[in-house]
Amino acid sequence: MYPFFxxxxxxxxxxxxxxxxxxTWCYWEMRPGWFEEIVHHRWKQIDIYSNxxxxxxxxxxxEYKMIRGIDLYNYVLNKAVQNKNITIVYxxxxxxxxxxxxxxxxxxxxxxxxxxxxxxILLNNxxxxxxxxxxxxxxxxxxxxxxxxxxxxxxxxxxxxxxxFRVDQIKGTAFVYALPVSKKQALVEYxxxxxxxxxQEEYDAALEAYxxxxxxxxKFTVQHSEWGIIPMTNYNFPKGENRIINIxxxxxxxxxxxxxxxxxxxxxxxxxxxxxIHEKDPLNVxxxxxxxxxxxxxxxxxxxxxxxxxxxxxxxxxxxxxxxQSVLKFLDNETNIKEELKIMNSVSLTxxxxxxxxxxx
Numbered sequence: 001m002y003p004f005f006x007x008x009x010x011x012x013x014x015x016x017x018x019x020x021x022x023x024t025w026c027y028w029e030m031r032p033g034w035f036e037e038i039v040h041h042r043w044k045q046i047d048i049y050s051n052x053x054x055x056x057x058x059x060x061x062x063e064y065k066m067i068r069g070i071d072l073y074n075y076v077l078n079k080a081v082q083n084k085n086i087t088i089v090y091x092x093x094x095x096x097x098x099x100x101x102x103x104x105x106x107x108x109x110x111x112x113x114x115x116x117x118x119x120x121i122l123l124n125n126x127x128x129x130x131x132x133x134x135x136x137x138x139x140x141x142x143x144x145x146x147x148x149x150x151x152x153x154x155x156x157x158x159x160x161x162x163x164x165f166r167v168d169q170i171k172g173t174a175f176v177y178a179l180p181v182s183k184k185q186a187l188v189e190y191x192x193x194x195x196x197x198x199x200q201e202e203y204d205a206a207l208e209a210y211x212x213x214x215x216x217x218x219k220f221t222v223q224h225s226e227w228g229i230i231p232m233t234n235y236n237f238p239k240g241e242n243r244i245i246n247i248x249x250x251x252x253x254x255x256x257x258x259x260x261x262x263x264x265x266x267x268x269x270x271x272x273x274x275x276x277i278h279e280k281d282p283l284n285v286x287x288x289x290x291x292x293x294x295x296x297x298x299x300x301x302x303x304x305x306x307x308x309x310x311x312x313x314x315x316x317x318x319x320x321x322x323x324x325q326s327v328l329k330f331l332d333n334e335t336n337i338k339e340e341l342k343i344m345n346s347v348s349l350t351x352x353x354x355x356x357x358x359x360x361x
Contacts, residue, residue: 004277009085011112013105015092018073023226024145024187025072025262026179028062028328034266038071041181046162046324049214050316056159057324064160066179066187067262093121096244103243116282118272119240120248130235135359137301138195139172139232141259144203145189147181147224150217155180163319165312167210171198173304173311176210185223188215193232193304193311203227230259234298240283245272256297258331293333295359296340302355309351321346 043064047056080086091107096119098104103117123129130136161178168174172194180186190206192198211217230249237252239245247253253264271285303309318327322343329335330343344352 002273002277006083006085010083010087011114012080012086012088013093013107013112014088014090017090018070018077021068021070021224021226023069023228025067025069026064026177027067027260027262028059028064028332029263030061030063033065035067035072035075038067038075039065040068040071041066041157041179043158043160043179045159047159048163048316048319049161050165050312053316053320055319057319059324059328062325062328064162066181096121098242098244100242115243116276117244118247119244120246120250122250123238126231126235126237130233133235135298135302136235137233137298137305138235139193139301139305140195140197141191141193141230141232142197142228143189143191143230144200144207144227145187145225146207146222147185147187148211148217148220149185149223150220151184153183154215154217155183155186157182163315164210164214165316166214167206169310169312171196173315174206175312175315176207176214178215186215189226197229200227230254230261232256232259232301234294234301236294239286242283245282247272255331255333256294257300260331263332290333298359299352299356302359303351306355308355309348314347314351317347318343 157180254261275282
């Protein structure tokens with residue numbers, strides 16, 4: 001813990017204890033990060049597949065990393081209990097209010113006052129608010145994954161299938177990623193970008209078909225299953241109000257065009273911590289560069305939502321015509337204007353130019 005916080009009273013409120021491995025986070029980094037101790041697996045090579053193109057890429061200096069949900073929960077909570085100034089309670093939040101000097105959290109059991117509240121609870125009506133605004137697009141990234149195990153050594157655990165677009169694209173932009181964590185185990189996840197969520201049986205059928213057809217595996221067992229929905233939108237989620245600071249997806253830290261969230265949360269958290277240490281307003285830590293990338297996200301969502309170009313062709317072109325390091329840097333919102341123009345010139349101008357003009361002007 002930063003010395004600045006050693007004399008601060010910190011309260012963590014969650015509605016239930018974390019005992020289940022309910023999700024997996026994957027992200028890329030150039031160097032060891034905050035959670036290096038609990039990285040479950042890492043890859044230095046990735047595969048990209050489509051019906052027209054396939055390639056294997058070396059990622060260095062990046063590594064693609066996986067963290068299991070249960071490992072992150074245990075790691076963070078174990079760190080927390082080692083600090084006497086941190087208290088953890090399991091209660092359901094009913095409401096959050098703030099004036100200029102104090103924030104109040106009301107739960108089903110208690111009321112708590114604080115100098116600041118950092119809120120990760122997403123407002124239920126955010127989609128309605130988003131759809132009422134012009135040039136705002138709302139899709140969902142929804143997915144189901146199986147951790148499968150085989151009796152024989154089948155997988156190359158040094159290479160991750162980052163995106164495989166050879167699956168049916170009728171219901172939306174669809175792809176599978178297959179992440180081997182050993183020679184006998186891999187997380188296989190079917191993902192869709194669309195407006196409509198599927199029935200669970202449809203995800204299962206897509207996973208089963210992919211495993212049989214493209215992994216050529218007939219017999220396997222499912223060790224773990226996960227399912228989730230991530231908003232894909234250029235809606236500007238409210239940063240908070242007065243002494244309430246929204247974080248995570250609720251604070252706009254999910255990248256609208258890809259759904260990637262994990263690393264953006266860490267970057268946002270670092271900015272908040274720095275603001276608090278230097279007695280600045282933690283509510284206003286967004287930069288102009290983030291606004292620029294929000295515009296790019298809006299353009300891409302416009303293209304996908306209005307079907308001006310299929311997502312499989314779009315992402316395939318990005319990797320086919322650019323170094324993977326450039327694409328990852330762009331997806332991390334860390335490129336400069338020159339690099340961004342090169343990225344934009346690698347995709348169809350027929351599809352993107354009208355969307356860009358409409359989004360900007």
